Amino acid sequence: MKSAIVPAPLKPGDLLRVIAPSGALREFDAFNQSIEIWRSRGYRIEISPNVQQSWGYLADKDEIRRHQLATAWSDPDCRGILCARGGFGSTRILESWDWQSNSTTPKWLIGFSDITALLWSLFNVGISSVHAPVLTTFTNEPDWSKERLLNWVAGKQINSLKGCGWGGGVVSGILLPGNLTVATHLLGTPLQPDFTGVILAFEDVTEAPYRIDRMLTQWRLSGVLSQVRGIVLGGFTRCEPPTNVPSFSVEEVLRDRLGDLGIPIVSDLPFGHGEENAALPVGVEVRLDGDQGILDFVGSRE
Known part of the structure; x- marks a missing residue:
């Protein structure tokens, strides 16, 4: 699988739309x-x-949220789209x-x-995006994380990330990061990407270990993991088991289902x-080194 097209670097004066x-x-x-952080960089x-409306738990009705996306994406002066927050609803506007x-x-x-659905849908047409903080979380990121995102979209290279290696050697592949729950619900739909040669990167929040187990088991049963070259795991935040109920920890589930x-x-x-959400x-x-626990960003900028 080929790398996706990376948009041209942003420069001061460029227009960014918020949806x-x-x-x-x-x-x-x-x-x-x-x-204000984005504005301070000259954008x-x-x-x-x-943007500040609501319709139930959604930011607005589907047609209005879809129109926001269409207006921003089709505007020739707009160079980038900043998503306000996650939650739920992006898959709904991807119908039609x-x-x-x-x-x-x-x-x-x-x-x-929840923006994972948009990122993966865009990946399906060969365009790169950024798995990175939304506007309701960006201000709370540590300085290095803010700079990482701002540097990447400005055309600068970014540093490797270090984690805990489970072994398996070294591979190269195409990085496909996302939220596990949202990604799981794309399986078997027209939005499911081609996973051939992909290195998956998953994170999640407020999912009990048995729910993580259920989703990873679906990935195993789907057969797509045989196409994947490697897996990266980020934070599984507030995914502790319920108190006074027999359970595995989320770490034990990840080891059991993926190891x-x-x-x-x-x-x-x-x-x-x-607390940290490094831009991916x-x-x-x-390049993923499963022995040393290192994810290197070696792809060329286009």
């Missing part, structure tokens, strides 16, 4: 503070109408959606958690819903 493709916005202070920020009919020019799309695949695996990398480019070539 809310998923859940209703609640963290207004953090949202505004994150916007023009335009907030889409209705076609990236290429809305625009043929690659531009940045930045987010994580026998015979491929390089690295855990405990600093990305996900915890989607669809770029990486």
Whole structure:
């Protein structure tokens, strides 16, 4: 599988649009503070109408959230899209959606958690995006994490990440990061990517160990893990077992469901819903060392 096309580097003066493709916005202070960080780098920020609306647990009705995405993606002056928050809802707006009919020019799309569906859908048409903090979490990132994201979209290379190696040797492949729960619900749908030659990177939040077990078992039964070259695991935040109930820990579940695949695996990398959410480019070539626990970003910038 070839690397996805990485959008052209951002430069001061470029226009970035803010959309809310998923859940209703609640963290207004953090949202505004994150916007100011982007503005401090010289970017023009335009907030889409209705971003602060809500429709149940969604940011607005599907057609309105889809229109936000279409408007931003088709705008020739817009160079990137910043997602307000995760939650749930991005898969709903991908029904009857076609990236290429809305625009043929690659531009940045930045987010994580529920935004996984958009990142993976864009990967399916050969365009790279960034699995990185949304606007409700970006301001709370440590300085190194903020700089990592800002550097990557500005065309600079980023450092390798170090975690806990489970063994399995060294492989190269195309990085495909995302939230485990959202990614699992793409299996068997038209949004499911081709996993040939892919290095998966998973994280999750507030999922009990038995739920993690159920999802990973679905991945095993689907047969797609035989196409995958390696797996990276980030934070599984607030995924502790319920009290006073017999359970495995989430670490035990991950080892049990993934440890026998015979491929390089690295855990405990600093990305996900915890205190550190290192930006991970989607669809770029990486090198995974399962023995040393290192993820290197070796893909060329296009």
